[in-house]
Each structure stands twice: as structure tokens, then as C-alpha cells.
Amino acid sequence: MKDAQKDFLTGLFFLIFGLVVRIFIIPNQASSSNAFGLPPSFFPNIVTYIIMALSILIIINSVTKDKDSLSKSFKMFITTIISKDNKKSFKNSSLVFLICIGYFIGLKYFEFIFITPVIIILMALYFGWRRWVSLIITAVSVTFAIQYLFESLMKIPLP
Amino acid sequence: MINMLLQGFIDIFTVNTLLWMLFGTTTGIIIGAIPGLTSTMGVALLVPLTFGMGPIPSICMLLGIYCGGTYGGSVTAILINTPGTPAAAATALDGYELAKKGKAGKALKMAIYSSTVGGLISAAMLIFISPLLAKIAIKFGAPEYFALVMLGLTVVAGISGKSILKGLMAGALGLLFSTVGMDPMIGTARLAFDNINLIGGLSTIPVLIGLFALSEILTQSENIGKAGSKVELCKVEGDQSLSFKEFMKHMKTTIKGSFIGTYVGAIPGIGGGVASFVSYNEAIRASKHPETFGKGELDGVAASEAANNGATGATLIPLLTLGIPGDVVTAVLLGAFMIQGLTPGPLLFKEHGATVYAIFAGLIVINIIMLIIGVFGIKYFAYINNIPAELMFSSIYIMCAIGAYAVDSNMFQIGTMLFFGVLGYFMRKLEMPGGPFLIAFLLGPMWESNFRRTMLVFEGKMYLIFTRPIAVFFIVLCILSIYWIVKNEMIKKVREVDEEIVKDTVKESA
Numbered sequence: 048m049k050d051a052q053k054d055f056l057t058g059l060f061f062l063i064f065g066l067v068v069r070i071f072i073i074p075n076q077a078s079s080s081n082a083f084g085l086p087p088s089f090f091p092n093i094v095t096y097i098i099m100a101l102s103i104l105i106i107i108n109s110v111t112k113d114k115d116s117l118s119k120s121f122k123m124f125i126t127t128i129i130s131k132d133n134k135k136s137f138k139n140s141s142l143v144f145l146i147c148i149g150y151f152i153g154l155k156y157f158e159f160i161f162i163t164p165v166i167i168i169l170m171a172l173y174f175g176w177r178r179w180v181s182l183i184i185t186a187v188s189v190t191f192a193i194q195y196l197f198e199s200l201m202k203i204p205l206p
Numbered sequence: 207m208i209n210m211l212l213q214g215f216i217d218i219f220t221v222n223t224l225l226w227m228l229f230g231t232t233t234g235i236i237i238g239a240i241p242g243l244t245s246t247m248g249v250a251l252l253v254p255l256t257f258g259m260g261p262i263p264s265i266c267m268l269l270g271i272y273c274g275g276t277y278g279g280s281v282t283a284i285l286i287n288t289p290g291t292p293a294a295a296a297t298a299l300d301g302y303e304l305a306k307k308g309k310a311g312k313a314l315k316m317a318i319y320s321s322t323v324g325g326l327i328s329a330a331m332l333i334f335i336s337p338l339l340a341k342i343a344i345k346f347g348a349p350e351y352f353a354l355v356m357l358g359l360t361v362v363a364g365i366s367g368k369s370i371l372k373g374l375m376a377g378a379l380g381l382l383f384s385t386v387g388m389d390p391m392i393g394t395a396r397l398a399f400d401n402i403n404l405i406g407g408l409s410t411i412p413v414l415i416g417l418f419a420l421s422e423i424l425t426q427s428e429n430i431g432k433a434g435s436k437v438e439l440c441k442v443e444g445d446q447s448l449s450f451k452e453f454m455k456h457m458k459t460t461i462k463g464s465f466i467g468t469y470v471g472a473i474p475g476i477g478g479g480v481a482s483f484v485s486y487n488e489a490i491r492a493s494k495h496p497e498t499f500g501k502g503e504l505d506g507v508a509a510s511e512a513a514n515n516g517a518t519g520a521t522l523i524p525l526l527t528l529g530i531p532g533d534v535v536t537a538v539l540l541g542a543f544m545i546q547g548l549t550p551g552p553l554l555f556k557e558h559g560a561t562v563y564a565i566f567a568g569l570i571v572i573n574i575i576m577l578i579i580g581v582f583g584i585k586y587f588a589y590i591n592n593i594p595a596e597l598m599f600s601s602i603y604i605m606c607a608i609g610a611y612a613v614d615s616n617m618f619q620i621g622t623m624l625f626f627g628v629l630g631y632f633m634r635k636l637e638m639p640g641g642p643f644l645i646a647f648l649l650g651p652m653w654e655s656n657f658r659r660t661m662l663v664f665e666g667k668m669y670l671i672f673t674r675p676i677a678v679f680f681i682v683l684c685i686l687s688i689y690w691i692v693k694n695e696m697i698k699k700v701r702e703v704d705e706e707i708v709k710d711t712v713k714e715s716a
Contacts, residue, residue: 054369057636061375068382077396078389084662087389087396090654094381101375108371136428140631143427147420147627150607151620163604170600174430182597189601193608201258203612 051109058105065099146170159205163190207337214563217262218571226263227568230270231575235583237271238278238291239590240598243422245275245291246641249538250418251602253411253545254609261546261561266568268542272535273325273518273572276478277580280317280511281587285310293478293514296486300499300506307502311584315448316504317511318580320460324512325573327464328471328519332526333566335472336555339527343552348659349671353680355653358530360687361474362642370695372638380643383408384650391658403618410541412610412622413647417640418538419606420627423599425634456508459489463509467516472523474532478514485513519569525550526562531648534641540648 073095077088146169153162164186171182197203218224230252237248248271256264279291284301297317304313346354362377363370386397387407398404463485470481489509490496499506521532522539529551531537543550548558555562610623630640664670671677 053636054372057372057375057638072397076399077385078392078394080392084391084666085658087392087394090657091382091385091397094378094385097378098375098382101371101378105371105375139430140424140427143424144624144628147603147607147624150603151617151624154607154611154620155617159608167597167600167604170603171596174427174596174599176594176596181594185597185601189604193604196255197608197612201255201612203257204615205608206611206617 054105054109058102058109060102061098062102062106065095065102069095069099142173143170146173154206160190160194163193207333210559210563211333211567213560214565214567215571217560217564218266218568223263223266223568224571226259226267227270227572228575228579230267231274231572232270232579234271234274234276235278235281235576235579235587236590238275238294239281239587240593244418245272245278246535246538247418247422248275249535249542250414251605251609253414253538253542254612256542256545257612261543261548261558262564262568264546265539265542265548265561265565266572268539269565269569270572270575272539273515273569274576274579276515276518277318277321277511277576279514280321280507281314281590284313284317284507285587293482293517294510295479296482296510297507297514299486299510300501300503303500303502304504304507309502312448312504313507314584314587315581316453316456316507318577318584319448319453320456320463320508320512321515321580322573322577323457323460324464324467324514324516325518325576326570327461328468328516329566329569329573330519331468331472332519332522332569336523336527336562336566339523340552340555343527344556346552346676347674348656348663349674349677350680352653352656352660353671353677353684354528354530355649355656357680357684357687358474358524358528358649359646359653360684360691361530361532362645363688363691368637370691372636373642376633376638376640377642377646380646380648381650381653383413383643384647385654390651390655403616407651408622408647409613409619410544410648411613412619413626414538414541414644415606415610416623416626416628417630417633417644419602420623421630421634421640423603423606424627424631426595426599452504456505459492459505460508460512462488462492463512464516467513468520470513471517471520471532474524474530478517478521478533481517482510482514485509485516515573522569526554526565527552529554529652531645534644537641537644537648 069092073088073091077086077091079086079088146166149169150162150166153166164183167186167189168182171185176182194205197205218227233252234245234248237243238245249268252268252271256267259267275291276293279289279294280297280301283289283294283298284305287298287302289295289298301313301317304310359377362373384407386404388394388405389396395405466485466488467478467481470484471478486499486506486509489505490499493499493503493505495503521536524530524532525536525540529540529549531540540550548554548561606623606627607620610619611617613619633640633643660671661668671681
């Protein structure tokens with residue numbers, strides 16, 4: 048994707064984000080009572096305006112950088128996303144993130160000592176590591192090293 | 207001052223502190239030597255280890271990672287022409303050429319010697335300048351702090367990288383996330399979504415681990431299955447000694463580079479990367495044989511390494527005296543100070559003077575430890591690159607998750623880390639830097655509370671801030687720094703347009 052088109056989409060995304068935060072989130076989540084000087088919603092509101100102003104500047108900048116941006120951006124964006132290379136990269140990081148979430152959920156149901164080596168092995172296998180001996184040694188030693196460090200040395204109980 | 211410094215040395219000369227410094231410096235060198243891992247990530251990842259430690263060993267360990275990481279970047283810059291850290295990019299220019307000529311050991315020795323000199327000079331400047339600045343800063347009230355933090359926030363523009371607008375956007379996002387939690391004046395919950403875990407605000411550690419460490423893992427995971435090029439490693443064999451006489455020949459460049467590094471590093475928002483190039487250019491300008499640079503000139507390695515390590519102590523000057531982080535690593539260090547109950551700023555010298563001087567002493571010792579590890583480890587550094595990335599990244603993820611969890615033994619913090627990991631990943635995709643986000647996130651609460659206090663003090667008449675000379679001084683500095691940044695950006699734009707015109711003309715004539 049061209050820089051200008053990436054910038055255009057960045058600006059558009061944050062403009063929508065700013066609007067959503069300003070219109071829907073701040074009025075419900077921050078009091079606007081000004082009994083003690085400025086209300087709690089003052090600062091988040093100001094920051095949201097800054098975000099929207101910057102978004103508009105980014106959009107203007109991208110349009111002046113590449114005059115075709117407005118018309119071509121979405122088309123280019125879709126083409127880039129579905130390009131084989133990008134699809135694979137995104138799939139890779141999404142799957143790694145899923146493993147990360149798996150660890151987060153796993154820690155709720157299993158003890159650290161059981162779930163940790165499994166996740167290390169899973170992640171390394173997904174990364175393409177196939178040497179089982181070194182993999183198992185690493186998984187077990189990292190688990191015990193972290194447990195020793197946190198529980199025995201720092202007295203922080205692990206899940 | 208001397209007495210305090212001596213007391214500082216006494217405080218750090220305990221087995222515990224020395225071992226943590228050794229651990230920090232070694233880890234820093236290893237992290238710095240692995241391309242893709244930076245000292246920022248290293249410090250962020252190891253901050254949770256400091257929970258059970260006292261302030262002196264913990265800050266000294268983190269400083270060890272910072273200094274070691276800055277030096278470690280030169281190892282791969284010299285051996286495989288891949289700077290481990292951005293600050294070592296200038297080192298690769300001559301270092302790798304020397305390595306190709308079979309003088310890798312010489313280059314590595316020059317790098318460690320000049321890094322140590324740079325680090326020590328920088329530490330000395332920190333020791334002499336900081337207390338003086340802190341004495342002035344102690345007179346600050348809310349209006350002065352408001353103006354000072356505003357100046358600190360202009361750092362955001364300075365470290366924006368490719369696009370100032372995107373850097374500012376990242377900073378604005380950081381400010382927005384810093385408002386989550388309790389309102390600083392009234393104490394009511396704000397943007398907390400009725401979640402008890404958010405009422406106290408977002409914890410710094412999960413935010414910075416997610417933003418700098420997890421996002422890196424996600425970015426690196428994109429390359430799974432892609433064919434990587436085989437790294438050609440220059441061997442460190444044969445006679446690689448660097449005599450004292452030889453080193454002294456480059457002493458002038460080293461000392462000059464150290465001062466350039468210290469000066470540039472003390473300016474918030476610039477950092478070691480710029481310092482090393484400024485110093486490298488100065489070495490070329492001052493050389494009688496400028497044509498030898500880029501072809502394996504030891505002076506080039508000395509200039510670059512002295513400057514990037516010269517910046518390490520200097521970036522602590524604005525942090526310790528004013529509470530303003532000078533770059534991204536010091537922004538992470540600011541979080542680490544806060545975890546230890548130390549709030550960087552002028553009061554730090556008054557309330558925790560002994561700790562501050564122990565940290566100063568620690569910085570000197572860290573540079574000496576770095577020298578020892580550097581000299582004896584030269585032959586083994588090359589093997590750092592043999593650590594399999596597959597095993598390393600999966601283990602780092604576990605450290606990320608457990609580090610976040612250890613903040614308050616709460617699973618919610620792992621969720622926060624995951625959220626900011628994804629945010630950091632997409633910010634990288636959109637070429638938005640993480641540094642401005644973190645600086646704004648850390649300075650945001652200070653800015654808001656001082657702004658609102660100033661409004662109360664002046665009964666809403668904000669223009670009265672111009673009756674406070676120090677505040678006016680900071681506002682003027684702020685305007686000047688914005689002017690300087692905008693001017694540089696415009697010059698960059700004009701150059702880009704000029705280059706495009708030249709390209710178009712060449713195309714047309716062809």
C-alpha cells in the first residue's frame with residue numbers, strides 16, 4: 048500500500064474513533080459536573096478534539112501527497128489486504144495472538160507449571176521449530192526458571 | 207556532593223546489587239546484540255523483576271540493561287553489518303569494513319573502550335549537572351510544572367520518526383488512555399466502564415510490555431515460513447589486540463564523541479541514534495584523511511560508540527531533575543522509578559538523595575562491568591545470534607504475560623497487556639511510533655493535574671501564567687522547540703519535493 052493511502056486510512060480510522068469516543072463514550076463515562084473548577088470530562092474531551100484535528104490533518108496531508116487517494120484508497124486497501132503475502136503475514140500474527148489468548152484463558156483453569164510448557168511448545172512449533180529435544184528442554188527450563196524467579200526469589204505467587 | 211557520591215558507592219557495593227548490575231549489563235549486551243530486540247524492550251520486559259527488589263538494585267539493573275544494550279548493538283553491527291540497535295547504525299559503516307578485513311576483534315575492542323569512555327564521561331556530567339538543575343527546579347509550583355510538562359510533551363514530536371503528525375497522534379492516544387481511572391481533582395471514576403480494575407487507572411507495566419514486547423513478537427511472527435537470508439558472520443580469530451598506543455591515537459575522537467553524545471543526549475527527544483551520526487560526521491570533518499571513513503576506519507567506530515554511550519547518562523539528566531523522559535528508554539525507566547515509589551523530579555534529590563547518588567555510582571560501576579564483559583566476551587558475542595528465534599520469542603511471551611500478571615497478581619493485567627500488544631502491533635503497521643504514546647501516557651496525569659491546579663490558583667485566568675518567569679521560560683522553550691521541529695520537517699519536505707522534481711526531470715529527458 049502506498050504511504051498516502053495508508054495515511055488516508057489512518058486519518059479516517061482515527062477520525063471515526065475520535066467521534067465515537069466524543070459522542071458515545073465520554074458523555075456516559077465521565078462526569079461533566081464542574082463543581083470543583085473544570086469537570087472530569089474536560090481533559091478527555093480536549094484530547095478527543097486533538098485526535099480529530101490530527102486525523103483531519105493526516106487526511107489532508109495524504110490527499111495532497113497523492114491526489115488519487117480518495118478514489119483509490121479503498122480499492123488499494125482491499126487489494127493489499129487480500130494480497131497473498133499480506134494475508135499470510137496477518138494470518139501468522141493472528142494465530143500467534145490466538146496462542147497468546149489461549150495462554151491467558153489456560154492460566155485461569157490450569158496451573159502455571161502445566162500450561163506454560165505447553166504454550167512454549169505450541170508457539171515454537173508454530174514458529175517452525177522441529178527439534179524436539181531442545182524444545183522440551185527449553186520449555187521445561189524456562190517454566191521452572193520463571194517459577195523460581197517469581198515464587199522463590201520475589202515471593203510473587205503465580206497463577 | 208563528594209561525600210554523597212562516596213556514600214552511594216558504599217550503598218551499591220553489596221553482593222546483591224553488584225550481581226543485579228552484572229545480570230542487567232550482561233542481559234543488556236545480549237539483547238542489544240540480537241537484531242530486532244532493543245534495550246527499550248529489554249527494560250520493559252525486565253521491569254517486573256524489580257517488584258521484589260529495593261530501589262537501588264532495581265534501577266541499577268535496569269540501567270545495566272540500558273547501557274549494555276546500547277553497547278551490544280555494536281557487536282552485530284561490526285560482525286554481520288546489522289546494527290542490533292538503531293544507535294549502532296553509524297558503527298556498522300566502518301566496523302563491518304574492519305571485520306571484512308579480518309580486524310573484527312580490533313573493531314570490537316575499540317567499540318567497548320570508546321563506549322566505556324563515553325559512558326563514564328556521560329555519568330560524570332550527570333553527577334555534576336543534575337544536582338544544580340534540581341536546586342533550581344525545587345522552586346517550581348503548579349504553573350511551572352504545567353509549562354514544564356508541556357515542554358516535555360514536545361518531545362513527542364521530536365521522536366515521531368517518519369511523520370510528525372502520526373507521532374502526535376500516538377501521543378494524543380497516550381494522553382487519552384492516561385485519563386482512564388480516577389479524576390485527579392474530584393476523585394470520581396472516569397472512562398472506567400464500571401470495571402473495578404480500571405478505577406485505579408491503567409497500570410504502566412502491562413501497557414509498556416504490550417506496546418514494546420508483545421507487539422514485537424507479533425510483528426516478528428509475520429515472517430514465519432519466509433525464507434531468511436543466511437547470515438555471514440565475520441570470525442574473531444588471530445591477533446586482534448588493540449594496543450594502548452593505538453587506542454590513545456583515537457582518544458581525541460573518543461572524548462569529542464563522548465561530549466557530543468552527552469550534549470545531544472541531554473536534549474529531550476534526540477537520543478543516542480542521532481548523537482552517533484553527529485559524532486561520526488564530526489570525526490570525518492576533523493580527520494586529515496576523510497576518504498578512509500566508510501572503508502574500515504577505527505576513528506569511525508570510536509566516534510559513533512563514544513557518542514551513543516555518551517548519551518546514556520545524559521538522557522537521565524532531564525528525567526532525574528525535571529521528571530521529563532528524554533527518550534523512549536528513559537520513559538520506560540520513569541515507570542520503573544514510580545514502581546519503586548520514587549517520583550523523578552527535583553524533589554527526588556531532596557527526599558531520596560542517597561538513592562539518587564547510589565544510582566549515579568551505579569552508573570559508573572555499570573560502565574566498568576560493561577568494559578570487563580566486553581573485553582572478555584568478544585570471542586563469544588558472535589554466538590548470540592545462534593539463539594533460535596523460535597524458542598526465544600515463545601519464551602519471551604511467557605515473560606511478558608507473567609511480568610504483567612506480577613503487577614498485582616491479577617489476570618486482568620495480562621488482558622491489558624494483550625490489548626496494548628495488539629494496539630502496538632497495529633500502530634507499527636500504521637507507522638505510528640510507540641515512544642510518543644508512552645511518554646504522553648506517563649506525563650498525561652501530571653499535565654492534567656497541574657493544569658487544573660493552575661486554573662484554580664489563577665481562578666480561571668490562565669493568562670496570569672505569564673506573570674511567572676520560569677513558566678514563561680518553559681513556554682518560550684516550548685515554542686522554540688516546536689518551531690525547530692516544524693522547520694526541520696519543512697526542510698525535509700522541500701528536499702523530498704526537490705528530489706521528486708529531479709527524478710521526474712530525469713525520467714522526462716530519458
